[in-house]
Amino acid sequence: MIKNFLxxxxTQRWDDHRFYHHSRINQSLHFVSALSFLFAYVMLFFDPVVSALVGWLVSMTSRQAxxxxxxxxxxxxxxxxxxxHKExxxxxxxxxxxxxxMAIWALSPMVLYFDPTLFGLFKPWVTMGDFTRQVAKIWLAVGVGGLLFRTIHLFFIRDVETGLVWMTKIVTDPFHDLKLYHKAPLFLMKGELxxxxxEKHVKHA
Incomplete structure (x- = not known):
């Protein structure tokens, strides 16, 4: 079972790389994303608010751009x-x-405008610092929710193993991307887009 899981x-990692990471700019941005995600992972144990801000404002935006x-x-x-077909x-x-x-993420701070307590979960914010920390907590929930939603969705449209493998892939992507794309900025500076x-790897796969 573990062998099949691995x-x-x-397979999911290889398909993700060969289908969706041709651009050296995209690879370089994934390298930046991986570094910042690893920082966010560390900060999760010390200050989840900082972790959420870095994870969304740096890691996710660079990755999705x-x-x-x-x-x-x-x-x-x-x-x-x-x-x-790839989509x-x-x-x-x-x-x-x-x-x-990304739309849910971008629009989620508006909830605090209409209901500063977020249905009683928060104290009404007074300063921008309060607002920022509350937004970060919402973003943390959006991130975790997005991960769990697609994982459970895959349980039904594929199977449980596919969902768990995908969740594992997403959580460990920063480590894998760091290894896979750390040379991408160098190639990009040489003009390789x-x-x-x-092509060589796909033909020999």
């Missing part, structure tokens, strides 16, 4: 797949789902 984890603005959306000749088969959050998630190694 194999599925490797790479996908939205820099990853090619045309036909994928390396994998012989259309962009639409359909994506295990986690495809671009459409990411739009919804698309990873040429993907």
């Amino acid at each position: 194999q599925e984890l490797r 790479g996908h939205f603005f820099f990853e090619p959306k045309g036909y994928d000749h390396v994998n012989q797949a259309t962009h639409e 359909d088969i994506k295990v986690g959050y495809n671009l459409q789902r990411k739009v919804v998630l 698309i990873d040429p190694g993907l």
Whole structure:
């Protein structure tokens, strides 16, 4: 069972890399995201508010900017797949789902405007510092909620193992991305916009 779990984890990681990380800019942004996520992981034990702020304002924005603005959306000749097909088969959050998630994140502070107590969970904020800390707590809940929602969703549309593997992948992505994309900024500075190694790796996979 553990062997199958680890194999599925490797498969999900490989598919994620070969389908959705062709751009060196995207890879470089994932490197930045990984570093900041690891910092956020550490801060989670000391100050969850700082962890949430860094996780969303730096880690998630840099990560998703790479996908939205820099990853090619045309036909994928390396994998012989259309962009639409890749979006359909994506295990986690495809671009459409990411739009919804990011919209929830961006609009969530407005809840405090209409109800400063958030249904009695918070004391009404007085200073901007109070407001920021309360927003960070909401963002932390959005992050955890988004992870659990898709995991449980996968339980029903795929199977329990797929959901648990995906959740494991997401939580450990910063470590894996750091290893995988740490050279991407160097290649980018050399003028390399698309990873040429993907085609070779896909052909030999």
